[in-house]
């Protein structure tokens with residue numbers, strides 16, 4: 193029997209999110225059915241609901257890819273999970289599982305395209321995937337994560353996207369004790385980048401447009417704050433950073449940041465998806481063998497490693513809980529950078 197669920201969807205790029213009833217598929221042998229407790233609100237949800245990424249949005253869009261819940265039913269072949277387990281689902285629910293990236297636990301880079309938690313076509317029946325702004329979800333056990341029970345369940349959801357998207361590049365570019373890391377933008381991803389880099393032993397600087405966030409940045413663990421619009425402050429940190437994690441969601445000029453990279457340093461773009469309009473001179477790159485790179489979420493194995501790391505080091509997002517009914521207002525606040533530092537939807541509100 194398919195499972196009737198309620199959720200919130202955007203019916204078009206210009207319509208606000210509103211209640212939407214739909215069905216989850218019958219359990220396949222490897223499926224896990226999850227009662228959703230909480231779902232984080234990522235800026236990608238907003239981009240997708242509002243059509244910022246063009247064809248990527250398939251309406252109705254049910255966003256949500258920072259999902260925490262408890263297993264309430266499993267398919268006949270499931271071995272990893274049982275009823276009652278605390279689990280998570282992030283940005284992907286499937287991939288081809290055969291290509292080189294998939295074979296190397298890098299499903300996010302699947303050569304045949306990973307199946308997104310929302311706005312993707314299911315690989316078996318072609319149906320459109322619907323995300324976590326809903327009461328339940330059905331996902332193959334291989335794309336389900338185990339959530340440490342010692343962490344505050346309400347706060348853990350944003351690790352499934354904001355956490356892994358910043359953890360993966362920090363690991364890939366070998367951040368550890370003694371590394372100097374800078375983070376651009378203090379939002380959902382930015383605040384996790386600070387917490388994770390600090391937990392890995394790095395010295396961390398925040399680049400922000402918002403002077404009023406300085407105290408918060410220090411409280412989150414940042415050692416220094418540089419106001420990114422202040423040329424004097426930027427010049428003072430020339431040649432410093434091994435890695436810069438840039439979380440800014442919109443087109444912006446990278447030029448001010450490149451000279452702040454140390455020799456062999458890398459600026460990793462995780463925020464903007466699409467074109468940057470400013471051209472870049474190779475001069476600051478070749479003058480320090482510097483790189484510009486980009487990184488997308490993380491694989492399932494690495495996401496589990498990140499959750500376990502956060503469980504061990506007690507790294508948790510700072511969250512503001514909201515009811516599902518307040519999602520449109522939350523999006524408006526996110527656009528004004530008025531979030532400390534991630535909204536999480538309490539799905540019990542959907543049952544009200």
Ligand code: NAP
Nearest residue numbers: 235236357377378379380381400401402441462463488489
């Ligand atoms: P967010 O919570 O809204 O935070 C973004 C921060 O960037 C803001 O708090 C602000 O920080 C700064 N900012 C915002 N607009 C800006 C502008 N026009 N110019 C300069 N700075 C600006 O967003 P998020 O949820 O962290 O997501 C950030 C981006 O990452 C989104 O575009 C999202 O789609 C993308 N994303 C990518 C991946 C991936 O796999 N690569 C995964 C998840 C999300 P300050 O006030 O401190 O300047």
Ligand code: ZN
Nearest residue numbers: 234236353354
């Ligand atoms: Zn996300």
Ligand code: ZN
Nearest residue numbers: 288291294302
């Ligand atoms: Zn693949």
